[in-house]
Amino acid sequence: MQGRFHYYEGYPLSICAMPVRLMKLLGVSYLIASNAAGGLNPKYKVGDIMLQKDHFNIMGLAGLGPHIGPNDSRFGPRFFPMTNAYDESILNKVRQIVKDLKMENKVHEGVYTCVGGPNYETVADVRALISLGVDSVGMSTVHEVIAARQCGIRCFAFSLITNICSTEYGTTTEDHSCSTEVHSEEVLKVGKDMEDELRIFVEEIVEAISQDT
Numbered sequence: 682m683q684g685r686f687h688y689y690e691g692y693p694l695s696i697c698a699m700p701v702r703l704m705k706l707l708g709v710s711y712l713i714a715s716n717a718a719g720g721l722n723p724k725y726k727v728g729d730i731m732l733q734k735d736h737f738n739i740m741g742l743a744g745l746g747p748h749i750g751p752n753d754s755r756f757g758p759r760f761f762p763m764t765n766a767y768d769e770s771i772l773n774k775v776r777q778i779v780k781d782l783k784m785e786n787k788v789h790e791g792v793y794t795c796v797g798g799p800n801y802e803t804v805a806d807v808r809a810l811i812s813l814g815v816d817s818v819g820m821s822t823v824h825e826v827i828a829a830r831q832c833g834i835r836c837f838a839f840s841l842i843t844n845i846c847s848t849e850y851g852t853t854t855e856d857h858s859c860s861t862e863v864h865s866e867e868v869l870k871v872g873k874d875m876e877d878e879l880r881i882f883v884e885e886i887v888e889a890i891s892q893d894t
């Protein structure tokens with residue numbers, strides 16, 4: 682996919698996840714999802730990659746999800762587990778690719794969360810997410826993976842760390858902005874700068890998965 686629907690654009694999460702259900706109808710069996718995300722783990726640097734071992738569904742805990750409403754049983758059961766949402770055998774392949782491509786110094790494994798956005802987080806938000814065990818924060822992917830898991834699609838996802846979320850209140854500069862705040866220009870630039878490296882990374886993952894099919 683080129684782009685995706687986001688909750689902050691005014692779409693319900695069922696629409697945000699709809700392309701995954703379309704993929705299922707087209708016969709897709711693996712989902713590779715990526716996102717731009719803020720780094721919460723103090724070890725992360727801008728430009729690093731975080732393989733998602735899991736996600737923390739903060740919107741789901743608040744009652745928001747792609748399956749609210751009548752269940753469409755073509756896509757799976759009403760109730761379904763999310764214990765192993767991120768496929769361990771794909772993760773193992775990716776771990777090997779990370780070694781082969783000598784990317785170990787910039788690749789981590791961690792927990793992602795999706796917030797509603799479109800505003801970035803306050804310092805209090807960031808401190809709370811860290812205390813909840815979250816390593817990266819973005820505005821997508823969780824509901825897509827939930828939709829995929831209901832219908833049996835195997836998932837791999839990673840975050841590109843485009844900015845570091847501040848745990849400290851910054852100093853206000855002369856133009857009334859703040860020294861530690863995030864701007865979308867920065868997020869887009871890091872995404873652009875990493876495009877070629879990420880393309881190779883994803884091509885390797887597709888190749889490794891396709892050897893199994």
Ligand SMILES: O=P(O)(O)O[C@@H]1C[C@H](O)[C@@H](CO)O1
Pocket residue numbers: 685687715716717718798819820821822865868
């Ligand atoms: O679509 P993703 O989750 O990669 O994009 C993130 C979330 C927002 O759309 C945007 C904020 O900078 O980046």
